[in-house]
Amino acid sequence: MTKxxxxxxxxxxxxxxxxxxxxxLNGLPASDGVTERxxxxxxxxxxxxxATARSLKVGKTMQIALAVADVGNPVYVAMxxxxxxxxxxxxxxxxLSSTGSDPSDQIDxxxxxxxxxxxxxxxxxxxVTDELVAALQExxxxxxxxxxxxxxxxxxxxxxxxxxxIGLAVKHLVKAGRERIAFINGPVDTVPxxxxxxxxxRAMTKHGMPLVADMQAAASDFTYRAxxxxxxxxxxxSTPDAVVCANDLLAVAAMKELSTRGIRVxxxxxxxxxxxxxxxxxxxxSITSVDLGSVKRARAAAKLLIRRLETPDAPVEQVVIKPSLxxxxxxxxxxxxxx
Amino acid sequence: MTKxxxxxxxxxxxxxxxxxxxxxLNGLPASDGVTERxxxxxxxxxxxxxATARSLKVGKTMQIALAVADVGNPVYVAMxxxxxxxxxxxxxxxxLSSTGSDPSDQIDxxxxxxxxxxxxxxxxxxxVTDELVAALQExxxxxxxxxxxxxxxxxxxxxxxxxxxIGLAVKHLVKAGRERIAFINGPVDTVPxxxxxxxxxRAMTKHGMPLVADMQAAASDFTYRAxxxxxxxxxxxSTPDAVVCANDLLAVAAMKELSTRGIRVxxxxxxxxxxxxxxxxxxxxSITSVDLGSVKRARAAAKLLIRRLETPDAPVEQVVIKPSLxxxxxxxxxxxxxx
DNA sequence: AACGTTCTTGTAAACGATTACAAAGGGAAC
DNA sequence: GTTCCCTTTGTAATCGTTTACAAGAACGTT
Numbered sequence: 001m002t003k004x005x006x007x008x009x010x011x012x013x014x015x016x017x018x019x020x021x022x023x024x025l026n027g028l029p030a031s032d033g034v035t036e037r038x039x040x041x042x043x044x045x046x047x048x049x050x051a052t053a054r055s056l057k058v059g060k061t062m063q064i065a066l067a068v069a070d071v072g073n074p075v076y077v078a079m080x081x082x083x084x085x086x087x088x089x090x091x092x093x094x095x096l097s098s099t100g101s102d103p104s105d106q107i108d109x110x111x112x113x114x115x116x117x118x119x120x121x122x123x124x125x126x127x128v129t130d131e132l133v134a135a136l137q138e139x140x141x142x143x144x145x146x147x148x149x150x151x152x153x154x155x156x157x158x159x160x161x162x163x164x165x166i167g168l169a170v171k172h173l174v175k176a177g178r179e180r181i182a183f184i185n186g187p188v189d190t191v192p193x194x195x196x197x198x199x200x201x202r203a204m205t206k207h208g209m210p211l212v213a214d215m216q217a218a219a220s221d222f223t224y225r226a227x228x229x230x231x232x233x234x235x236x237x238s239t240p241d242a243v244v245c246a247n248d249l250l251a252v253a254a255m256k257e258l259s260t261r262g263i264r265v266x267x268x269x270x271x272x273x274x275x276x277x278x279x280x281x282x283x284x285x286s287i288t289s290v291d292l293g294s295v296k297r298a299r300a301a302a303k304l305l306i307r308r309l310e311t312p313d314a315p316v317e318q319v320v321i322k323p324s325l326x327x328x329x330x331x332x333x334x335x336x337x338x339x
Numbered sequence: 340m341t342k343x344x345x346x347x348x349x350x351x352x353x354x355x356x357x358x359x360x361x362x363x364l365n366g367l368p369a370s371d372g373v374t375e376r377x378x379x380x381x382x383x384x385x386x387x388x389x390a391t392a393r394s395l396k397v398g399k400t401m402q403i404a405l406a407v408a409d410v411g412n413p414v415y416v417a418m419x420x421x422x423x424x425x426x427x428x429x430x431x432x433x434x435l436s437s438t439g440s441d442p443s444d445q446i447d448x449x450x451x452x453x454x455x456x457x458x459x460x461x462x463x464x465x466x467v468t469d470e471l472v473a474a475l476q477e478x479x480x481x482x483x484x485x486x487x488x489x490x491x492x493x494x495x496x497x498x499x500x501x502x503x504x505i506g507l508a509v510k511h512l513v514k515a516g517r518e519r520i521a522f523i524n525g526p527v528d529t530v531p532x533x534x535x536x537x538x539x540x541r542a543m544t545k546h547g548m549p550l551v552a553d554m555q556a557a558a559s560d561f562t563y564r565a566x567x568x569x570x571x572x573x574x575x576x577s578t579p580d581a582v583v584c585a586n587d588l589l590a591v592a593a594m595k596e597l598s599t600r601g602i603r604v605x606x607x608x609x610x611x612x613x614x615x616x617x618x619x620x621x622x623x624x625s626i627t628s629v630d631l632g633s634v635k636r637a638r639a640a641a642k643l644l645i646r647r648l649e650t651p652d653a654p655v656e657q658v659v660i661k662p663s664l665x666x667x668x669x670x671x672x673x674x675x676x677x678x
Numbered sequence: 679a680a681c682g683t684t685c686t687t688g689t690a691a692a693c694g695a696t697t698a699c700a701a702a703g704g705g706a707a708c
Numbered sequence: 709g710t711t712c713c714c715t716t717t718g719t720a721a722t723c724g725t726t727t728a729c730a731a732g733a734a735c736g737t738t
Contacts, residue, residue, distance in 0.1 A: 345693095345694060345695085346694065346695065346696095347694080357694090357695085357696095358696085358697075361695070361696060361697085362696095362697095365696085388694085388695070389693090389694055389695065391693085391694080391695090392693070392694035392695035392696090393694080393695055393696080394695090395693090395694080395695075395696095396694080396695050396696045396697085397695085397696070
């Protein structure tokens with residue numbers, strides 16, 4: 001390990017003042033002689049400026065915090081990855097907080113944010129409580145929210161149109177002639193859960209299909225395990241010819257349950273997932289999935305935050321990402337590779 | 340957004356010196372009167388100490404950096420999650436760097452580390468070059484490496500015994516009466532790739548099975564896509580009755596290719612993955628996988644680093660995590676749920 | 679030669695905390 | 709009442725930068 005070395009050391013060795021060193025190293029004008037001596041001294045001493053000291057003085061940490069609810073879900077991983085890419089490119093570091101889905105954890109985290117360890121925050125809350133909103137308002141640094149917010153709450157915000165997304169899924173199934181389209185949702189008290197249920201109902205109604213309770217199940221969580229239970233419940237009470245799932249993990253679970261029951265996908269039951277994550281492609285058969293633009297959302301959120309840091313009083317911006325459908329093997333009318 | 344407030348403001352309001360404020364807030368002894376007035380003032384002003392200023396003074400950032408090579412691989416996600424849990428509990432924040440697998444990225448990152456934005460680093464390099472080792476030696480903060488290191492390089496280190504892990508897999512297959520055990524590896528020029536190949540060869544020899552080139556394939560990457568190519572190559576040149584994969588993603592790819600060829604798993608070909616990640620369980624049939632203790636490794640690495648931060652000159656420690664086998668549906672002799 | 683510009687450079691004051699040190703206050707012991 | 713000791717509090721230095729300001733140097737203009 002090399003010794004630490006400070007501006008003072010460099011200044012002494014170069015025989016100039018620390019101000020000159022700072023100027024040279026920051027590219028401010030200086031005479032050739034001084035520039036050269038400082039450069040030489042700096043490299044000779046292996047000088048690296050202290051991030052902390054700089055942060056204290058200039059009031060920026062060059063760090064951006066990302067708070068995600070559920071690291072087990074591949075869609076968050078994909079988002080995280082993209083956020084990481086964008087902020088790194090802009091010269092920021094990424095501080096990750098995998099707060100549980102528990103809102104109180106998230107609130108604690110927000111309180112910590114006020115210590116100023118990051119210049120801004122990107123957050124994708126699963127559940128939005130009043131307390132969370134209040135804590136967000138109290139925050140000293142800019143926040144960008146990924147996901148929908150209660151009406152009247154104004155933050156830079158980027159969200160998916162999951163209702164329209166489900167519309168795409170249902171339309172695709174209707175076109176393929178499916179008539180009994182079921183829905184496996186996640187918890188309805190979450191923001192995406194509520195939105196996706198609403199979307200399902202709207203889409204079914206639009207296509208003149210009945211809304212029956214037997215054709216709907218809600219998993220207790222957006223996880224594979226919970227999805228298995230929900231699928232078991234659904235298929236034991238009704239016989240759909242297609243099932244839309246609020247999530248790719250739930251879709252994998254549905255396919256597993258169908259396989260256990262000896263029901264063939266997509267011939268007997270078509271399956272559609274949401275988020276279009278890696279596992280939709282990994283699954284066998286691969287899963288047709290609604291792409292809610294998670295990567296685009298992540299990218300937009302990161303850019304929004306960086307813009308806000310650069311121009312603090314730009315008007316609040318709300319971005320909506322359009323969904324699209326990635327057709328794979330789990331629905332008919334697709335490249336079906338099964339022999 | 341609340342206004343920022345500093346020690347000075349609190350001190351003024353409480354009618355005491357900033358030293359007293361600091362002491363009260365840090366729980367150092369103070370008279371009841373002062374304590375109370377400071378408390379009152381602090382909450383009234385919504386005072387939150389500045390992380391940056393504190394860091395500068397005490398020389399600790401309370402941040403730990405984690406550099407992972409490949410965020411696309413679920414095993415790294417699992418590790419990241421566990422590291423996050425441990426460091427958060429110990430009061431540290433996690434700074435994430437998803438440096439590509441490119442060593443030069445990682446070296447840049449190490450150079451940045453010397454600015455002192457984190458108190459320590461956990462790194463799991465896929466490839467260990469001389470330059471990387473050199474850069475690691477130059478680092479001003481403690482580093483813990485997850486994965487094997489060249490002989491003679493001394494860092495706190497935690498690694499899996501993947502040779503023994505492959506041994507478990509082969510043994511399991513031999514017991515089940517399989518005689519033609521193939522191997523799909525990742526790139527051999529990576530640390531895990533090399534170790535796993537060595538383990539396969541050792542295990543095969545130990546069980547008196549021939550090592551034939553036809554029964555081995557190396558994917559260009561530890562990814563699903565690369566795995567598909569490798570599996571295609573393997574199964575077009577030989578007819579194993581079992582295949583060990585260096586990775587769960589590669590195992591999923593192998594199963595996909597087998598399914599495309601109409602070969603039944605596990606009846607005709609048994610499949611074993613490694614890392615025992617979520618997708619081993621999600622796959623259908625679920626995949627028997629060698630648990631290389633990724634979560635344990637992550638936990639051990641985090642604890643090792645925290646210990647090092649607390650006792651800087653403790654002796655270097657090298658932890659090896661024992662592998663185990665999680666038997667699922669992709670191998671016989673397992674709870675086989677297929678009807 | 680005196681003056682005004684412009685360019686370089688150094689001095690010193692921040693940023694917001696922690697903490698060594700000293701001073702003051704309050705008992706207890708004699 | 710004096711001495712000694714312990715507790716409480718304030719003063720001021722410090723961490724390593726950036727940067728406002730001022731001083732000095734260099735140079736052209738008249």
